[in-house]
Amino acid sequence: MATGRTHRPATRSRGIPEATVARLPLYLRALTALSERSVPTVSSEELAAAAGVNSAKLRKDFSYLGSYGTRGVGYDVEYLVYQISRELGLTQDWPVVIVGIGNLGAALANYGGFASRGFRVAALIDADPAMAGKPVAGIPVQHTDDLEKIIKDNGVSIGVIATPAGAAQPVCDRLVAAGVTSILNFAPTVLSVPDGVDVRKVDLSIELQILAFHEQRKAGEETAAGDGALPAAAPRGAAAGDADQGPDGDVPAVMPA
C-alpha cells in the first residue's frame, strides 16, 4: 500500500489488528455505497468483492468487532456502517490543521472528502507572511507564529504536514508540543516523534519508485536476460551529479514556493 506507516510497531489497540483497522475504511466506503442504493443486507462474498479483498479475511476482520452478521443472510448494511463508523471514531468531529499551504496544501484544503467523514479543517497554517489572511478554500491562512495558539484554541489532535522536507521536523515538533498526537506527513522525510504520537506517511516519490521497480522487472523478463553484469565500479551517472536542482528529498509532495 502506498501508505507507509512510521514507527509504532503495532499497538494492537484493543485486540483489533492493525491490518484490520487499515481495511475498515475500505469496507465502510463499500457499505456506504450500498447504503445509498438502499441495499438492506450484503453477504461477505459480495462485500469482499466490492472492497477487493478475500471474503474469509473480511469475515475475520468483522469478527474482531463482534458478531454483526446473520448466518444464512449476511450483514445488515446500515448497522454495519454504524458499527464501523463508531469503531473508527467517525461519529465524532475531528478538527484538523494543515500546515504548509503550497500546491499540495491548497489541494488538500479543497478536498471534499474531509467534511463528509467527520474531519473538519479547523485552520490552514503557512510560514509565508504573504499568505497570511489570504483565503484558501474559503479558509483564511494563518501564520506559523500562531501555530500553538491555533492548536490549543481548537482542540486539534490531528495535524497534516504539507511543507517542504526541511521544515517538516520543526513543524512536527511544534505540533506535538502543542498537543497534536496524530500526524499525516506528506513531506519526504522521516519524522521522529515521541511515543504515543502516531505518524502516517504519504510519499508520491516512493510510490512511483516502487512501480518503476516492478515495471523494470516486467520489461526485463520479456527482453530475456538483460542486466546481470554488475559494473565493477559505479559507472557514474546517479548520485551527486544529477541533482540538477532540489535534492529531491527537499521538496514536499508538491512544492509550495
Place this chain on the structure above:
Amino acid sequence: MATGRTHRPATRSRGIPEATVARLPLYLRALTALSERSVPTVSSEELAAAAGVNSAKLRKDFSYLGSYGTRGVGYDVEYLVYQISRELGLTQDWPVVIVGIGNLGAALANYGGFASRGFRVAALIDADPAMAGKPVAGIPVQHTDDLEKIIKDNGVSIGVIATPAGAAQPVCDRLVAAGVTSILNFAPTVLSVPDGVDVRKVDLSIELQILAFHEQRKAGEETAAGDGALPAAAPRGAAAGDADQGPDGDVPAVMPA
C-alpha cells in the same frame, strides 16, 4: 502509510521481498543526502537511523541486492546509490501521464520530485474540453479522447489517476488497454485490473480514518472505560442520513470540479 497496495499479493520479483522494495526508496533518499554532503561511507547503524529503520533489517535488505558492504567499514555511499537506483529502475527515463487535472492533478503536475528521479511528465489528460490546451505546470492539457494515442506515441507504461471516483475505473481500463502496466491511483475506488498490471493506491481519507481510530483509542484510554455498551439497535446517526452531499467515495483525493 498512505500507500495502500491493491491486489498483487507479492510477486516476489527476483527474490527481493516486497517489503524490502518498499524500503529501498527510503534508503536511497538518505544516501542521496549523504552523497550531497560528500560523505564517503556509512555504517548500517547510521544509515538505518537516518531512514528510521532497524539496522539488522537494513543489512538484510541490502543482502538481497548482494554484498555491497565492507566489514569493519560500512557501505560506500556513491556505489550504493548507484546500485539501488539501478535495482529500482531509476537509471532510465519513465514517461508518466497524469489523468484528471483538477486540484490534485495540477498539484502533482507541479511536483518537483518527478524529474529528479527519472520520472518525466509526458502528458496531462483531462475530460473537460475547456481544459484542453490550457497549460498546467508548463504542459498543455490534452483531451481524454486522445488518451490511447498519447500513451502509445510516448511509450508510457506508468499512469497516474487523479480523477473523480466515478471516472477512475473507465480511465483505468483505457490506460491498460493502451499499454499501461503500472497505475498510481488517487481516486477513492478499488480498481480492478488484469494480471500483470500493478496498482498502488494513495487515499487521504483512509489515512485520516486510521489516525482517527488510534486517536479515539488514546482518548478512550484516558477517560477510563468509556463505551463498552454497544447499543442493541443502531442509534441512528450515521449511514444514509449524514450523506449531506458527495457520497464521499465520489470525489478523488481532491475534487477537480
Place this chain on the structure above:
DNA sequence: ATGTCTTTGTGAACGCGTGCACAAAGATGG
C-alpha cells in the same frame, strides 16, 4: 416442527517479515 440450504464465524496451518545474536570478514595498528 422438521429438513434443507445458505452463510457466518473460527480453528489450524502456512508463509512472510522482523529482530536478536553471533560468527565471519576485513581493516588497522603495532
Place this chain on the structure above:
DNA sequence: CCATCTTTGTGCACGCGTTCACAAAGACAT
C-alpha cells in the same frame, strides 16, 4: 605477520497476517 577491533552478513526463532476448510447457526419452505 599477528592481534584487536569494528561492522557486515545471516541463522534462527517468534509473531502477525492470510487463507483454507468446516462446523455451527439460523432463515426459509414444506
